[in-house]
Amino acid sequence: MKPYDVAAIRARFPSLANTLPDGRPIAFLDGPAGTQVPQSVIDAYADFFLRANANNGGLFSTSRAQGEGEDAAHRAAEDLLNAPKESVKFGANMSTLNFQLSRSLARELKAGDEVIVTQLDHDANYSPWRLLAEDHGLVLKTIRLNAADGTLDMEHYASLLGPRTKIVATGMSSNALGTINPTKKIVEAAHAVGALTVLDAVCSAPHYPVDVQALDTDFLLCSPYKFYGPHAGLLYGKLPLLERFGRYKVRPAHDLWETGTPAFEAMAGVTAAINHIAWIGAEFGDPADQAPLSGRRGQLRAGLKAITRYETELVRLLLDGVDQISGVQVRGITDRARLNERTSIVSFTMDFATPDEAAEHLGNDGIQVWSGDFYAPNAIDALGLTEKGGVLRTGLMSYNTADEVQRLLTSLKALAASTR
Numbered sequence: 001m002k003p004y005d006v007a008a009i010r011a012r013f014p015s016l017a018n019t020l021p022d023g024r025p026i027a028f029l030d031g032p033a034g035t036q037v038p039q040s041v042i043d044a045y046a047d048f049f050l051r052a053n054a055n056n057g058g059l060f061s062t063s064r065a066q067g068e069g070e071d072a073a074h075r076a077a078e079d080l081l082n083a084p085k086e087s088v089k090f091g092a093n094m095s096t097l098n099f100q101l102s103r104s105l106a107r108e109l110k111a112g113d114e115v116i117v118t119q120l121d122h123d124a125n126y127s128p129w130r131l132l133a134e135d136h137g138l139v140l141k142t143i144r145l146n147a148a149d150g151t152l153d154m155e156h157y158a159s160l161l162g163p164r165t166k167i168v169a170t171g172m173s174s175n176a177l178g179t180i181n182p183t184k185k186i187v188e189a190a191h192a193v194g195a196l197t198v199l200d201a202v203c204s205a206p207h208y209p210v211d212v213q214a215l216d217t218d219f220l221l222c223s224p225y226k227f228y229g230p231h232a233g234l235l236y237g238k239l240p241l242l243e244r245f246g247r248y249k250v251r252p253a254h255d256l257w258e259t260g261t262p263a264f265e266a267m268a269g270v271t272a273a274i275n276h277i278a279w280i281g282a283e284f285g286d287p288a289d290q291a292p293l294s295g296r297r298g299q300l301r302a303g304l305k306a307i308t309r310y311e312t313e314l315v316r317l318l319l320d321g322v323d324q325i326s327g328v329q330v331r332g333i334t335d336r337a338r339l340n341e342r343t344s345i346v347s348f349t350m351d352f353a354t355p356d357e358a359a360e361h362l363g364n365d366g367i368q369v370w371s372g373d374f375y376a377p378n379a380i381d382a383l384g385l386t387e388k389g390g391v392l393r394t395g396l397m398s399y400n401t402a403d404e405v406q407r408l409l410t411s412l413k414a415l416a417a418s419t420r
């Protein structure tokens with residue numbers, strides 16, 4: 001097993017070499033809103049358009065080449081999520097797929113049925129259910145957030161479950177605060193009352209292995225553009241459920257979920273992105289981490305575990321650094337003994353600047369971070385930060401470096417000093 005070589009990983013991403021007009025490097029700490037892509041993803045797009053640009057099902061060579069690419073993308077997505085064959089569907093993005101899923105599940109719901117969501121989630125796993133409840137007279141129940149550390153109130157969750165609970169839709173980890181939810185427990189409790197589960201893995205899939213079979217979730221969604229791929233969405237469903245609820249298709253299409261002509265070029269890019277993570281596993285992963293999987297599934301698992309370890313060290317560095325800057329308050333888990341309960345999305349507020357002011361200051365120094373609520377308005381509201389402009393969010397990805405974290409800290413210190 002080779003040590004994690006961030007320089008070798010970065011060398012695969014041409015856009016990381018971009019600079020500001022004055023030549024200063026850019027630190028891409030904006031990954032949770034969309035990561036940079038390796039050259040292999042760019043090449044996959046070019047290859048599709050040069051070699052396989054045809055619709056599917058044609059009795060000629062380019063269509064056959066396209067069909068092979070489409071199959072390869074499905075196999076890759078299944079490997080990433082450790083999902084059975086044909087159980088992962090491609091769509092435009094997570095939000096659109098979740099609206100489609102929620103509308104499809106509605107066919108077996110009736111007024112008074114209950115759907116549980118969370119206060120922590122991105123709105124893409126809240127509003128599809130909120131609007132479904134409005135349309136069909138369902139009761140929407142929301143699991144509370146513990147504002148102190150950004151975790152879900154699991155006792156509150158237990159109190160919301162009941163015989164009328166039909167769907168539990170929760171995130172696996174928060175895009176705003178980095179919290180990793182006790183997802184397996186959430187799924188087990190939902191199943192105990194006969195409810196279906198819908199997990200949002202958008203901010204999990206880039207940071208740690210997501211195994212739909214181990215989780216036993218009924219549905220799960222994620223977005224490849226958050227894990228080094230192109231803009232697209234993935235929906236996993238247990239095969240009998242995909243069959244039972246799939247509905248909104250045109251004739252004579254055979255697939256119940258992939259409506260219309262998909263972005264074939266994005267599928268090619270997704271395969272390349274997933275192969276990139278498998279490459280990290282093959283190069284820098286601990287072979288023992290592959291178990292109980294093997295082949296590309298094992299490499300993906302080992303790769304994501306290597307990524308988790310590396311990103312956790314960056315989190316530690318960032319948390320230790322911001323502790324040294326007075327007036328900075330991290331929102332979410334900071335206890336160093338609990339770093340396995342959070343991802344490397346780290347958000348904070350400052351008493352010397354609003355999140356927008358800080359993001360602009362950092363941006364001028366070539367350090368790209370986001371500010372605001374990141375479409376998680378309920379969570380930001382629960383923290384009492386809506387009027388204050390939300391939080392400043394840093395996303396430490398597999399290609400970020402300790403040096404970039406230091407640059408962020410130095411720039412933030414300079415901002416603090418300039419305001420005092």
Ligand SMILES: Cc1ncc(COP(=O)(O)O)c(C=O)c1O
Nearest residue numbers: 093094095122124175202203223
């Ligand atoms: C946790 C989470 N869920 C859902 C979404 C929505 O994903 P998409 O842009 O693919 O619709 C995002 C996007 O930022 C997200 O961070």
